[in-house]
Amino acid sequence: MDNQKPIPVKTQDNSPYWDGADRHELILQKCNSCQEYSHPPGPSCAKCGGTELSWESQGSEISGKVYSYIISYRPFLPGFQDDLPLIIAIVEIDKLPNVRLIGNVLQCSTDDIRIGLPVKMIWKELTEERSLPQWIQV
Numbered sequence: 001m002d003n004q005k006p007i008p009v010k011t012q013d014n015s016p017y018w019d020g021a022d023r024h025e026l027i028l029q030k031c032n033s034c035q036e037y038s039h040p041p042g043p044s045c046a047k048c049g050g051t052e053l054s055w056e057s058q059g060s061e062i063s064g065k066v067y068s069y070i071i072s073y074r075p076f077l078p079g080f081q082d083d084l085p086l087i088i089a090i091v092e093i094d095k096l097p098n099v100r101l102i103g104n105v106l107q108c109s110t111d112d113i114r115i116g117l118p119v120k121m122i123w124k125e126l127t128e129e130r131s132l133p134q135w136i137q138v
């Protein structure tokens with residue numbers, strides 16, 4: 001597979017999230033102190049600053065709704081020049097409305113994208129080992 005796009009770098013703080021994505025599974029960081037999900041993952045909870053964090057699988061059937069979006073008509077990063085216009089959305093997870101994830105909405109025309117649009121997560125293979133969570137309209 002000839003991928004020109006940047007591949008997300010795994011770090012100490014986010015590797016469970018990306019390892020899950022590579023298995024086509026959504027893994028979220030959760031704070032043991034306040035029980036809130038903390039996304040994107042980091043060294044401490046974004047809500048209370050707690051550093052006792054655990055990881056929780058949400059499985060592979062992830063549905064949500066578009067919370068907000070932009071339409072990009074020019075590539076900001078190499079490899080995206082053939083994907084324009086590109087819809088970049090913040091998606092609210094149906095079963096976890098406090099969790100919002102950023103991703104591209106694929107196979108959706110710029111006429112159809114709207115706030116509240118139901119979407120589901122798919123995983124796009126970047127290489128044989130790495131996959132990227134994305135969204136498609138349902």
Ligand SMILES: [Zn+2]
Nearest residue numbers: 031034045048
């Ligand atoms: Zn917390």
